[in-house]
Amino acid sequence: MRMPLSWLAEYTDVPEGVTGAQVAAALVSVGIEEEDLHGGDITGPLVVGRVLEFEEQVQKNGKPIRYCVVDVGQHGQMLTEGKHQEIVCGATNFEVGDLVVVVLPGGVLPGGFEISARKTYGRVSNGMICAEDEIGLGDDHAGIIVLDELLGAEEVAGVKPGDDAIALLGLGEETIEANVTPDRGYCFSVRGLAREYWHSQGSPAGGYRDPALVEVPAANETGYRVVIDDDRPLGGVAGCDRYVARTIRGIDPTRPSPKWMQKRLTQMGMRPISLAVDVTNYVMLAVGQPLHAFDVDKLSGSIVVRRARAGEKLTTLDDAERALDPEDLLITDGGEHLLAIAGVMGGASSEVDDSTTNVLVESAHFDPTSVARSSRRHKLVTEASKRFERGVDPQLAPAAAQLAVDLLVRYGGGTVDEGVTDVDHTTPRQPYLLDVTEPGRIVGVDYSRDRVLEVLRVLGCVVEETGAGTDATHVLVTPPSWRPDLVDGPDYAEEVARIEGYNDIPSVIPTPTEGHGLTHGQHVRRVVADALAAAGCTEVLTYPFVSDGLADELMLAADDDRRHAVRLANPISEERPLMRTTVLSTLVDALRRNVARGHKDVAVSEIGLVFRPHGPVAQAPIPGVDGRPDHALLARLYAAVPDQPRHAALVACGLAEQAGWWGPGRTVDWSDAVAAVQTVAAALAVPVVVANDRDRAPWHPGRCARISLTDGTIVGWAGELHPKVLAALDLPARTVAAEFDVDVLTAASAEPVQARQFSTFPPALTDVALLVDVDVPAADVEAALRRGAGSDLEAVTLFDVYEGEQVGSGHKSLAYRLTFRAPDRTLTTEEVNRFRDAAVGAAAEAVGATQR
Template identity: 50%
Template sequence: MRVPLSWLVEAVPALAGRPATEVVDLLERIGVEVDEIVSTGPADVAGLVVGEVLSFEVLEGFKKPIRWAQLRVSTKDSDDAVRGIVCGAQNFAAQDRVVVALPGSMLPGGFAITARKTYGKTSDGMICSARELGLGDDHTGIMVLPPETEIGADAVELLGLHDDVLVTEPTPDRGYQLSVRGLGRELAAVLDEDFADPGDIELPAGAEPAFSVRIEDPLGCDRFSYRVLRGFDPAAPSPLWMRARLSKAGVRPISLAVDVTNYVMLQTGQPMHAYDLDKLASPIVVRRAAAGESMVTLDDVKRDFLGDEDLLITDAERIQGLAGVMGGAYSEISAATTDVLLEAAHFDSVTISRAIRRHALLSEAGRRFERGVDPAMGPVAIALASELLTTYGGAHAEGGIGSVGSPTPLPAVEIDPAGVSRLVGVDYDTATVARRLSQVGCAVAESAGLLTVTPPTWRADLIELADLAEEVARIDGYDRIEPVLPAAPAGRGLTRRQRRRRAVSRSLAYGGYVEVPSFPFQSAEVLDGLRVPADDERRRLVRMANPLSADQSYLRSSLLPGLLATVVRNVGRGLGDVSAYECGLTFTEPVGGRQPAPVLPGARRPTAQELAAQDAALPIQREHVAVAAAGAVEPAGWWGKGREFSWTDVMDAVRVIASAAEVDITVSAAEQSPWHPGRCAAISVDGQVVGYAGELHPAVCEALELPRRTVAAELDLTSILDAGEPDPSAPKVSGYPPATQDVALTVPSTAPAAEVEAALRDGAGELLEDVRLFDVYVGEQLGEGRKSLAYKLRFRAPDRTLTVEEATAARQAAVAEASRRCGAVLRG
């Protein structure tokens, strides 16, 4: 928000004379970020005075009408009191008061004024328009001042051309900071000075307007205030001070009715809308949209509504506006409008925020409604706007202010002032706590050493002791909190689980994979590209209540969508050889759904039951690790052809993960999306499948625009880290020599080598120390559908040297078990 410092001084007189930098320090002290200070007008502007048009002569013979005007620029009796100036504008007359830039003056933008000869006359200065003064875009004619303006007065001071504008960025949950009223109250509180509340007025009395209003959706709109004004002069100009103030605030002056609603919105934080009453058909109805409805908004864009997701303002004949965001083009104020209906409503912030994102339509009204608007400010804003339109537009009010609906009052909070001191770490007395809370708008009553605090209508975020303590600390000054370095307890280092978790990540990095963390958001459609079945647990997506993007409104149930998108992005940018990995959380909904999370207290430690209820409200969260690779693992060059990534490389990555996590894995053939059915392996730990690895399905590669034969793996790291011995002991090392024997087996070609190895281990018994596959052979002499696997078996006993007979017996037992389980036959 752009806030002229002169406007803030009206609300907080104690700011008068303070430099803008000091005001910025005060705002940032209370948590209001100021992006920049903008000074309006050039620093050396001078020579702008108020002049009176004495007479003018129309110069003939030119392509456009030109006037040679005589202007009095000083009341003194001197030679230069009257100046002759050439002007092309036609909207002034004799006795009009105008702004004159004399030779030597400087206009905004560094435009220097000099005397020059033009159209056969010497123009001794310039008569200025609003745009030339930086007060708006109107360049159709010069600016005519009120007739009582003093001749020769300093126009720079009169127009407020020298002012500092603070560009502030409010915190998302403090919508009141988007107003002069809200910022002024904060500054007055931190200065401990008086605050001139522009909203502290007496509402006008009178009968409700003879116009019906009905709210059909009280959740979306809990209050609708309105008033009828008649006899409005649509040609009446906005006062100069209002146009100047709006321009400084970054709002383009348009017309009196529009300028007044914008001015009151900036002043109070309450968005307003002015309707042409003759174009409204009673009653006004606030309701949800029906499927297929549409309208043209003020920006001349047709908006299609999505059923009950949009909140509308309608009358008996048509849609008049998208509530809280933008009005319709049909009933806007025009040059023929004489009767006006003013509206100031209070809308649900969530409803408005979603509408803004759904229609990509961010307005000044929407910015305020989505952050929260004071529900009590509607009638006040109507009264302020009515007075301005009456004063400057000749309108008269028909009766009083109508109001439909009643916002739910905020509950009072009973606090112990000592609790504030404990939370903040500063010893506040009861009077200080009460005073500071009163300064932010709370009603405070003391009884028996306790304070009953009723939050103001614009502070729905104050619901418990912690919120109120933060306000006391913020206004009283964070600098009063003395930094105390807590004593660091003696640590025991990383747990074994933490060490294994880090070892997994480091091992993959050492293996040539690049870690690429991604946002934990995804769309539901990305699972279609991965060919995930409808009944797969990855389809139980967790929908976010307020997503950053409409096309990524779910928490991820798998790491692969983000990881594969990284591969696609790198390949698209010319990096064809990619190997990446990610460790992160995945989220799925429980089968039976979840209960809403309870709000935990801030003044005490939650009970075990409350913490359990919080945990039960969470989705299922599992830590996963995933790798993906495409292109060449060994680049081609003068040394050779190179080698592309294959399923063997991703299986090596899986074994690296298992080794780093200190677990044993079992590999078996499997079918699982998004992998190729014939090139997919299931990875198991202690008999439980913890993930899959292999080559991606060609259809998946095509759908996601991945390179052909991209390989990937995804493992449940939580299950892997939970497996194994919690407290491993050092291995026992035998001092006796090993006995090594080789065995060559023929097995069916479909038998996984890992299953044959497992059978050998189980059959050999405790004497077997290690099994290593050193040869795989396929040939005609083995027969169709057979392959040969050769293993080196190493035997060792902890207490003796093994005999040949013992090693041979163990080898034969291993072969027998492999024959029984895998159909293995010992080769001759």
């Protein structure tokens, strides 16, 4: 939003000699961001020139270049010697005879860009023909400025070559450009910015003159007929809650808008077009209320505001035909002929033109959401839509219409119809019970009660210090109509801080509280990740989405609960609509991708959530937004959420140890997967038991280990994957994998571990070979040995397994080394033999083992 200093001075007191930079700084102090400064930084000669002739040549790169001869008048006899100047120009939007803006050598454009005569494209250019953005007049760089188009034929009738373009275009006056945030729509006007500048100066009494304070006639039944028929409000909010219409007849269509108005519009970056259009634009820029002018003679007698119907189309003022959406709010003639997309752009069929004498001025208030959606839907951002979607003052419509009527009558002649239409469905703002100590408590500054009330009143709020529900510390505050963003205590606290000055808020470095560190679960996850990395795995993250056929590829049984997966209603990929029930199901993709790209020795791991509904997933209810869900609704929401335990998995293939001069390499096998899980458990000081499991997909039935706690709680599985699974997933042969439940390990490691006292006495080693049936798990034998050996047993190690003729068919020999150590003495041979015999006896009783 732009604002010339002279226009600012009309609405508020501006100290003499103040600069644009100082005004911008004052606006920044009250929270209005400065975007740019225009004008005031151009030094001449910047003159009007007339194109006498040009020669156009197309360069090798296809760009046309014009070598122009320009009449720049008698300006600067010492500089031009009164001669026509040769200027090289890359624009092609002008013709011979057009008046253009020329900066001659010695001139300085915005940004300190100094112009000099220089050779370009093979010829000397004595100056430059300017575009809008080059002199800070606008953002257009599509072509150079043609004054006949910019100002109109009437305005340039007395302009001649050599005239000062700085004075003509108002470039000598500084214009401030502010960046208006979405919550401050009222600042999309000179009225709003002037109010904020007044606040920055301390809000002196009488220092602000509201241009919208004009006398407005009351509505009557003789006004132009307007019907609001919004049968499909968005979110229950009507698309139009106020529509003011005023009619002026007998306007002279040949009268141009006054020069001061054209200059203001030009300074604001808008092109003067015609009196009716210029007046509506001027009023919009002045007070922030978008207006629209219709040609009354092209209307049937009534305006109907409604939503679009299926299949309707409208050709807008930019000559684009637009297919309308049922959510688009429309202005129609009698409900049938389409006139405009409400709040966005008018239609071409009812626009005012050079023959318009009777004008209907529309001044309405439209719902911000409805306008914003239409603007984005049609990719049509206009000055009106930018204001409506940020919120326009609903009480401003009658005053804006009156301002436009007065200007049209003053400069266009004609008379105003006595009929005044004002369809008002707006609702008054409700007061808020404000604790006057809340601004100070939130901001951290001790604002007095009187100062808080004073700030609220200068903001335009109505403050009631007495009445129902109020006391010494509470007041009823009704915000002004132009501030829809003021709804609760923190909003008012922010306003008090803003008006008082952000710089007055002391900078206090907060004292941080002592941290509690990581939770036990976080510690466990870090230990697991570190242990897997120490085992040679690279940690990866995979998306938790899997395909419908993955369960079959993993050879999961029909009754396996891992087949019960959550199906996404709106999956990212239709090929992967399910949430994973195992981490391994997505980790194999990472392995396959690495192998496909040439990495033959791969070991990857991941810690992540799995989703286990354990049956059909309940339909989750959709709670409303009007309040917090009650306990019953929360219970239904939680019931629809599947269990999400945290698992860890690893998968590896290729070489576990590389070959070299030191010897042959070693291929990864099932024992590496088991050892990795044991490494994790040992890092957490959780004892685990490893046993064979022949019925756990997707592992090989003879090379799969079940890992569990000493109480039998299953931790996970590890081993070699089934050959059929490897073939289905296109993985290398003998690939190994493991998956275990991190939550189980977290719970098992929750209790503090009591460190065993270190013994300085020597250990006593003894070996024992036990003969058992071939189906007896070695883990059961080890558990029995531990139970029988007593408290001085330090370690049990299986170092040999034998099956052959010496032990007979159906049997195997397991050789264990038992390590004993007492904390207070050296064990004797008799004690060690007694401990060993007790351990063997326990194994014989538990699994039928016999000592060889």
